[in-house]
């Protein structure tokens with residue numbers, strides 16, 4: 001199996017400035033993966049037992065709406081973390097995810113990472129803060145989209 | 161005083177861009193306004209309705225002026241309704257433009273939100289007319305939905321001409337396979353050297369603030385990040401004070417302002 005080096009993890013923003021011993025333990029739960037366009041990473045409702053850091057390409061988070069088809073909620077590219085449903089019970093995906101451009105990523109075995117966290121509260125604390133930062137950034141971006149910045153010119157009509 | 165009198169122009173072409181936006185190509189009936197540079201605007205007059213500032217979105221053959229208008233109120237609605245053959249008035253061109261000549265040799269990062277793509281279209285057209293003068297051209301576009309995207313055919317053409325175009329929408333429609341998210345999420349995809357880049361940003365003010373900050377964080381020098389601050393204007397020549405932003409009269413000192421000057425002013429609620 002191809003393994004992931006400590007230096008590869010050190011290059012990811014979420015793990016920046018973590019010490020080598022911690023990174024080595026996380027690296028033991030990681031492997032490089034590639035997904036062609038159209039390959040589904042996970043389905044809504046299924047067990048959340050992995051997560052990814054995208055190194056290249058684009059992943060769409062999507063949701064199936066009865067009567068409206070599958071809608072993309074957000075896309076995530078280089079440097080993004082895909083998936084945090086593995087962090088909290090019931091460990092089930094809330095959205096689906098699919099590669100919309102060829103993806104290179106680091107895939108983590110979430111069960112193994114949870115196991116490492118459970119045995120090392122210091123590392124767990126550090127990682128919880130890092131992941132919280134990612135979640136907050138995504139929440140802020142979602143709030144900005146809710147502002148509907150490019151606004152609707154309400155009831156616009158002119159001579160057709 | 162000549163700059164206060166609208167010059168008659170005839171609509172020679174009207175292209176419907178989206179549900180609420182059209183591009184008008186205008187040609188002078190007799191006298192003409194001076195040739196606008198990218199980033200400048202005209203005061204467009206719909207006879208009997210009123211006059212509003214609108215950026216120049218392109219030119220084409222010399223006396224022709226192209227302007228892209230989104231219908232949001234009485235005047236813009238009248239402008240959008242103008243048909244080929246009808247007359248409108250133009251004053252200008254006003255304001256300082258993007259300063260494209262000052263950034264020769266640099267990579268260009270253009271970030272547009274919504275109707276903000278209009279004044280950047282003129283930059284792309286000018287740069288593509290003489291691409292050796294610039295490094296890479298990167299165009300980042302944010303739109304509300306895929307149906308609100310301006311100039312979709314031209315975006316394809318620009319891609320074929322070597323422009324790196326990335327588009328993101330706030331809300332996807334079924335079948336959309338591109339980016340969904342804030343325009344700032346596109347900045348990491350930019351394949352340009354930030355230290356050797358100039359960035360021009362136009363869109364809603366919050367979008368410009370976030371985008372400019374992200375560009376500076378990635379290494380584009382603040383004086384080479386320029387924003388088009390499109391606050392409401394009346395006279396166009398710095399007399400009436402309608403467009404005052406702190407020490408700036410934006411119709412005269414703007415609308416394009418370097419981020420290092422704009423940033424402290426944009427953060428003040430009262431301005």
Ligand SMILES: Cc1cc2nc3c(=O)[nH]c(=O)nc-3n(C[C@H](O)[C@H](O)[C@H](O)COP(=O)(O)OP(=O)(O)OC[C@H]3O[C@@H](n4cnc5c(N)ncnc54)[C@H](O)[C@@H]3O)c2cc1C
Nearest residue numbers: 212213214215228229230232233234235236278390391392
């Ligand atoms: C330098 C400059 C360049 C511009 N370039 C373009 C352009 O290329 N294409 C285009 O469609 N519009 C452009 N605008 C905006 C345009 O001038 C306004 O939409 C127009 O003045 C609205 O007039 P109205 O009578 O149609 O609507 P109003 O009844 O005056 O306004 C309708 C709604 O639009 C809002 N609004 C008015 N002016 C602005 C503004 N400047 N920015 C944001 N919201 C505004 C009002 O608050 C109101 O909610 C530009 C503005 C400036 C200052």
